[in-house]
Amino acid sequence: MKKITFPLILLVLTACGENKEVQPAEEATAVAVAENVTDSIQVDAITSATSKPNQVSFNGTMVIPPQRMATVSLTMGGVIKSTSLLPGEPVRQGSVLATLENPDFITLQQTYLDSHAQTEFLEAEYLRQQALSAEQAASQKKLQQSKADYLSMKSRVEAAAAQLKLLEVEPELLLKEGIQPFLQIKAPISGYVADVKMNVGKYMNVGDALCEIVDKSRTLLRLTTYEKDLADMKVGNPVQFRVNGMGKTVFKATLISIGQKVDEDTRSVEVYARVDTADNQFRPGMYVTARIMKEQASAEQ
Structure with a gap:
């Protein structure tokens, strides 16, 4: 055992x-x-919102809305007499970008001043003929002729004034200061100068672009998304993005527009987001990587 x-x-x-x-x-x-x-489970360091590990990131670029970008072009050709612009230089709306030399500009000013003076004379003559006609001291023929001359000269003055305003010249100022030898090219908006294509002595034709002015105060993100992601997107959703070359800093934006057309080749859709976190380093054309937050993530924030 x-x-x-x-x-x-x-x-x-x-x-x-x-x-x-x-x-x-x-x-x-x-x-x-x-x-x-x-x-x-990934936790966002900025918002403390959790997200799935396979959450989609969208690539895109920074862009400027059309109303915040201006191309400075000419409505009258001529030779650039002076300019001091440099790319990247800040300018204010109405500031002089360059001066243009063209004999036709002097002729236009002379036409306006002569027509204005003639209009004053013809108006006085027309009023005199009206008074004489009322007293039956003048013929109707002279009254009608006087009226036609006055109205014709008046329309000529208005046409010359309209042309001057297209050139950003105020007719009233011309009456006070007289004929100006050079046409001043002024900035249509405030912003930063880009793509300067003029230099002193260069002849510029009508419609030629002298430079561009970029206002970065309203920067947008243009992101490329896909039709399978549209169900999770709504205008107003928060967006978090990083900028190529600016490290791991996370910036904020808001979705403001979703494209209504799908590209037939790539099946992609463009969406736009308004940048809410401004930075002086931002430039149009910079590459970004963005994440569009869903409503659930927004509620958790």
Whole structure:
């Protein structure tokens, strides 16, 4: 009986030892699974909102809305007499960008001043003929002729004044200061000078672009998304983005427009977001990577 007892005891002890070795392995597996689950949940450092690990990022560029970008072009050709512009230089609306030399500009001013003077004379003559006609001291023919001359000269003055205003010359100022030898090219908006294409002595034709002015106060993001992502997008959704070359800094924007046409080749859709976090380093054309937050993420913030 003693010979049988010892092997049974050894067998039981061996089995217990094997169970003790398996238990730590199962615990390690459970810990690893828990760690994987924890790693799969990403927490936004800015908003503390959680997101799925496969959340889509969208690529795009910074752009300027059309009303914030101006191309300075000419409505009258001529030779650039002077300019001091440099690319990147800030300018204010109405400031002089360059001066233009053209004999036709002097002729236009002379036409306006002569017509204005003639109009005053013809108006006085027309009023005199009206008074004489009322007293039956003048013929109707002279009255009609006087009226026609006055109205004709008046329309000529108005046409010359309209042309001067197209050139950003105020007719009233011309009456006070007289003929100006050079046409001043003024900035239509405030912003930064870009793409300067003029220099002193260069002849510029009508419609030629002298430069561009960019107002960065209303920068937008133009992002490329896809039709499968449209269901999760709504105007007003917050957007978080990073700019190429500016490290890991996260900036904020707001979705303001979703394209209504899908590209047939790439199945992509363009969406636009208004940049809410301004930075002097922003430039049109910079590449960005953005994440459009869903409504659930917005509620958690």
